[in-house]
Amino acid sequence: MKIKHFFTLAIIALAAVNGLAQGATSTTASAIDKYFSSYVEDKRFDVVYISPKLFQMIGKIDSKILDMEDDAEAKAILDMAKDLQGLRILTTDETPEVFYKEAKAKINTKEYEVLLTVRDKDGDNVEFLIKETNNVIQELLLLSGGKEEFVLLSFMGNLDLNKITRLAKEIEKK
């Protein structure tokens, strides 16, 4: 046995440590799922879920039925909705700041990347987080917490930031 064998063993051992660490991390990978599952049946929270099937149906129905008062905005919304695989919403007006901090602590920062953080004069906090795979946004999280309300939005599916910007511009025009 030579020194080089020792180094080979050391590298294997370190790789094993890394693998174990990553395995342990993967147990926290579904942090948002865990968060939803913690509060989905909590009476303090309002929960809404839009399934892929509903998104498909939204894309097919007549725009007149939907009372789309603003065509450009509706088009932008429908354009984004067709790429979505699901939307989960969790809101509460009870101790919103506590739930905001709790949700932030819960999110796995290795899994999600902060896109935008806003803190306004009233002390309301908003954070946009994205989960990317091969440079494609797979999930967009919006965390909002202030004195009045806590909101957690989870958009799942292929998301295009350009489409979000387009919609933001349409709303800004109003």
Add this chain to the structure above:
Amino acid sequence: MKQQQIQSLLDKYFAGESSLQEEAQLRQLLQTEPISEEHLTYSEWFQLLDEEAELSLGDDFDAKVMASIEAYSKPKPVIRTLSTSWILRIAAVFALVATGLWWLVRSNPVEQPVVAEAEVKVIDWSKYEPKTVEEAYKVTRNAFRKVATEFNEGTAIATQGIDKMGEMGKLIK
């Protein structure tokens, strides 16, 4: 007569009583005079001694001896190797460290210290779906409006910040 002289000198030689002159005389008689068969052995004996005396060490003898002494006295390079038992001990230490780290990470997850540790339940999401497509559209629209509004607000704050930094930069200049 010569044979008797040779015998007499041989007796003195083997008795260790002969002088150098007598020894030289004996050698000469054995080489030059016709000798008997019994003295032939002695003649060959002295001839062998003379031949061996002529043997000498070569000029490079000293150099060879010195080289071999130096080679012997030079310390051999030490090659350090780890024995199999040591490799196994080190591997065991790494394995223990790896197991310890895994246990620590598993038992003390760093990034989820606050929220109640509820196991991920299988959620029946259909319970939370809007009953109509119109309602679903309104929820989706409101969600996107929330995103767009906050996005606009965030970018507006960022733009203000950049503008302020630009003004400060001008003041510094």
